[in-house]
Amino acid sequence: MKFPRTLLTAFSAAAMLALSGCAGGASTEASAGPDNGDKKDLTIAVFNGWDEGIAASELWKAVLEEKGYNVALEYAAPAPVYSGLSTGDYDVTLDTWLPVTHKSYIEKYGSDMEDLGAWNDEAKLTIAVNKDAPVDSLEELAANSGAFGGRLVGIEPGAGLTEATTNKVIPEYGLEDMDYLTSSTPAMLSELKAATAAGENIAVTLWRPHWAYDAFPLKDLKDPKGALGAAESIHSFASKSFTQDFPTLAGWLQNFAMDPEKLFSLENAMFNGAKADDYGPAVTQWISENRDYVDGLTQG
Structure with missing residues (x-):
């Protein structure tokens, strides 16, 4: 049986429309975000040079992209990060040190942000030496400086640790x-x-958490006078609308905890061998080993 050309044209158009609709549906499904009430697009602000926050x-x-989120990492200094969180330009940052290091930013922007809690409570400035060094305390260092060649090796001149x-x-x-050498990390x-x-x-200025503790046999010198301050906690801070926009993720981050040893191992995998700015393969491998x-x- 032969169909009129007009009927064939109408049928072809309908078929094309149906196929287009199917393709559109497949595309929508493929691009769908997490099926848990959260928005798909997430921006995490990261402090330049802060390895624990980068890690x-x-x-x-990596974890969230497995769940269907679209995650962007944006690097900046602390000041613009907290300003951006307060205005909603960023969604969350994972590297706020309290009660001391980032106190001034929280005092300024805290009412326009949300504290999701601490995920590590052992952040600390340190003076570290090789594990078999002949001293265990800063009180012993001056009398034994010769064992270290009279040198204390520091980091950047403008760092808070250097100050x-x-x-x-x-x-x-x-x-x-002692010859206090400052140059760079x-x-x-x-x-x-x-x-x-x-x-x-060797005696170096260092801080916890840092991957050097996983890569080298080190010990921190005791600081009985508290010259380097007490341990701090590392918090996740988010924009004011974060819990509303990401109710499921907010719960995950509120429960997030990572002990120093696990963090050291992740940092070591990322920063002591992986190509700079291409941490994906190292993170993927670490995830497979810590599934x-x-x-x-x-x-939960």
């Missing part, structure tokens, strides 16, 4: 005769690596 953010990015070492640690523990780590390989003593922990992040 936590990259981990959550605390210069203004507090050195005068309070009588370390004025990579330079300090290079010295630490070389000394470890040579079996030599039970990772799966637990999105339960």
Whole structure:
């Protein structure tokens, strides 16, 4: 049987429309976000140069993308991050140190943000030495400075740790005769690596959490005078509308916890071997080796 050309044209148009509709439906389904009440698009603000925050953010990015979220990491200094959170330009940041380091930002912007709680409570500035060094306390360092070549290896001159070492640690523990070297964090780590390989003593300014504790045999020198301050907690802070926009994720982040050893191992995998700015493969490998922990992040 032959059909009129007009009928065939109408049928073809209808068929094309149906196929188009099916394709559109498939595309919509493929691009759908998490089926848990959360928005799909999420922006995590990350502090430049803060390894623990970079590690936590990259981990959550990988975890959430498995769940169907579209996650963007945006790097900035703390001031614009907190300003952006207060205006809703960013959704969340995972690296707020309290009660001291970021106190001024919380005082300024806190009423326009939400504290999702602490995920690590052992953040601390330190002076670290090789584990078999002949001293255990900063009180012993001056009398044994020769064992370290009379050197204390620091990081960037403008860092808060450098300021605390210069203004507090050195005068309070009588370390004025030691040569305090400041340059950069990579330079300090290079010295630490070389000394470890040579079996030599070394004293460096460091902080917890840091991947160096997983990569090298280190111990922190006791600080009985509290020159470096007490331990702080690392919090996740979010925009004011975060819980409304991401009710499920808000619960996950409120329950998020990561102990120093696990964080050290993630940082070590990312920063001590992976290509800079291409952490994806290292994070994927770490997730595969810590699947039970990772799966637990999105339960409950």
